[in-house]
Amino acid sequence: GAGVSQSPRYKVAKRGQDVALRCDPISGHVSLFWYQQALGQGPEFLTYFQNEAQLDKSGLPSDRFFAERPEGSVSTLKIQRTQQEDSAVYLCASSSGGGDNSPLHFGNGTRLTVT
Amino acid sequence: QQQVKQSPQSLIVQKGGISIINCAYENTAFDYFPWYQQFPGKGPALLIAIRPDVSEKKEGRFTISFNKSAKQFSLHIMDSQPGDSATYFCAAGPNQGGKLIFGQGTELSVKP
Numbered sequence: 001g002a003g004v005s006q007s008p009r010y011k012v013a014k015r016g017q018d019v020a021l022r023c024d025p026i027s028g029h030v031s032l033f034w035y036q037q038a039l040g041q042g043p044e045f046l047t048y049f050q051n052e053a054q055l056d057k058s059g060l061p062s063d064r065f066f067a068e069r070p071e072g073s074v075s076t077l078k079i080q081r082t083q084q085e086d087s088a089v090y091l092c093a094s095s096s097g098g099g100d101n102s103p104l105h106f107g108n109g110t111r112l113t114v115t
Numbered sequence: 116q117q118q119v120k121q122s123p124q125s126l127i128v129q130k131g132g133i134s135i136i137n138c139a140y141e142n143t144a145f146d147y148f149p150w151y152q153q154f155p156g157k158g159p160a161l162l163i164a165i166r167p168d169v170s171e172k173k174e175g176r177f178t179i180s181f182n183k184s185a186k187q188f189s190l191h192i193m194d195s196q197p198g199d200s201a202t203y204f205c206a207a208g209p210n211q212g213g214k215l216i217f218g219q220g221t222e223l224s225v226k227p
Binding site for chain 1 (some may be wrong): 121132149152156157158159160164204206211212213214215216217218219221
């Protein structure tokens with residue numbers, strides 16, 4: 001079946017612009033995560049949804065970052081007034097839920113470059 | 116409390132050799148320890164995972180060794196192949212489908 005799909009694959013933004021990154025999780029997956037991966041580093045947790053509820057947003061680096069999943073399926077990560085330090089790969093992952101359901105499945109990410 | 120420390124940062128191994136990557140964690144509430152493999156331009160893909168109730172898990176050429184008292188775990192890749200050349204991340208979390216904390220990654224290069 002289809003995996004986690006992210007779009008766009010690449011995004012170049014001028015500093016100060018707003019961007020929106022999309023994630024289509026695996027069908028039926030309840031849990032959805034956003035991670036930020038800087039060059040040469042491991043993924044860092046940003047936020048977590050269970051269905052449409054955002055249960056953990058402790059990793060969002062500033063109030064310029066906002067995520068939503070209004071119908072419990074597709075999710076959008078929005079970054080307002082982008083800064084150079086926002087340049088990274090943004091990874092989305094989904095799972096069928098906590099406990100012993102399924103591991104995290106990652107998409108191929110969106111590479112954001114802020115110039 | 117939330118950190119996962121991984122070493123080495125990079126590793127070069129000859130074809131057929133054994134690759135060993137180590138990780139240490141701090142949070143004793145972690146109950147799930149996966150290893151992910153990532154190729155350039157791709158997302159991380161689950162390779163193998165272990166729970167702390169066992170000390171070792173083997174899947175093909177990949178083995179996780181787990182030391183609960185030391186809060187350490189390691190990945191062994193036997194008979195390493197050039198196709199294994201990738202970046203490997205250890206991670207830890209409270210359960211299989213939940214939030215993971217990742218290590219910094221190890222870039223493995225297997226020379227023919």
